[in-house]
Amino acid sequence: MANDQRWHMRIGEVAELTGLPLRSIRHYEDAGLVAPSACSRGGLHLYTPADVERLGVVRRMRRLEFTLDEIRELLGIVDRIAVVDDPPGDEELETLRARLEVYRRTVDTRCAVLGARLREAEDFAATLRAVADHLDHDRVG
Structure with missing residues (x-):
């Protein structure tokens, strides 16, 4: 080694x-x-x-929830951008940038969806806590 x-x-x-x-x-x-x-x-x-x-x-x-093919493509884009000894030309670089932007927008969209799901789950948890608190209050009183 x-x-x-x-x-x-x-x-x-x-x-x-x-x-x-x-x-x-x-x-x-x-x-x-x-x-x-x-x-x-x-x-x-x-x-x-x-x-x-x-x-x-x-x-x-x-x-x-990206597929393996999507991950492979994004890694290929990042790898190609990082090449020093044979950097992409202007036209190829624009194509790579455009593909990268598609992935960025997709991630932004998925983050927004996850954020909405999280807020919904937090609201539901708060509802369940309120019901439990109400039951506890009724037992004490």
Whole structure:
């Protein structure tokens, strides 16, 4: 293994850091969303902090109900924008920006929906608390 061994983590450490089950990490590998940056002599997959960050993006997108294909596309956009040795030209960059904007708007919409659901759940919880308080008050009085 290389001298930068300290920057590599095993899958169990990555699972702990990301909150993802091992099975999900392996599934995302199989789906091509993330690839281990190295393998140990024993064949263990090793990950870098950048891999952990990428898995964090995948986790957040899955929680917002994006499909694996959508996640793959967004990661591809981000990867392409980050290329230094062959940066995208103006036309490609505009296309990438437009696709990125679609994802941003989608996330904004999904956040608004989740916010509305949360408010509805909070209202319902308050109603149940009021009913319980009323029952408690009736028993005391």
